[in-house]
Amino acid sequence: MSFAITKESEVVVVDVEGQLIVGNRQELKQKVLDELERGEKKFLIDFSQTGYIDSSGLGVLVSLSKKIREQGGELRLANLNDDLKTLFELTKLDTLFQIADTRERALESF
């Protein structure tokens, strides 16, 4: 489980490698908040290498979305596989986030 952060143009891209669950959600939150504190405004979380996400992981995404919005920033999600899409649909979080099929489309949408 790890989170790789890169910068593409003006967008901070976070790759979630492995699971996003109660045991590591705080690490993701802190990494994104650190970037937000540095003045970054555009964030993309890429799930192409993600296994599964639990309710704590979903909760941290909701929390980050609010904090980024409060700072005038934007958050996009990309590359949800079918299982993750189902998870977002079951919880109706697909209505709360801007979700792109690919990383490229997400980057273009900013």
Next chain:
Amino acid sequence: MGGRSGALPVPSRCRMTERSEPGVTLHGGGRDDARVIEVDIPSDVQYIEKVVELVQRECALMKFGARQLMLNLAVALSEALSNAILRGNDDDPAKHVHVMARVDNAMVVVEVVDEGQGFDIEECTLDPTTPDNVDREDGRGLFLMRKLMDRVERFDDARGNVVRLTLNRQ
């Protein structure tokens, strides 16, 4: 099985036993040999992924599909373990969570036992999809367990507070 797993070793206090139960003859003439695993872990969320992986492995041997392994089982069992560790056992590492999983060709039944007082599953399940709740940061755990499993039961017995998850193989 999808995402990478961490390097966490099998818990030091993990007690894992496997046994085959007497098989029954299936309609197709095959044998249904159930597999049972039991794991005992300290109350530490870092063990969740490893326990999920152990149960996934048993289910994979019984030909459960990828979606049931990576969505239904993984998420629901993570939630049950998380509840047991953080709520049932108050995140107290001196307390333990016991997991028993029985897998056969038809279903997997997982029992997660903690040392807590138990809870009313109906009262504690909220609907996180309502307009008022959808942007809440918490409150999706029991909802997801019940959506992703065929049956979720909560009861007390001599072992403690038990949450039993049942998933029929598709």
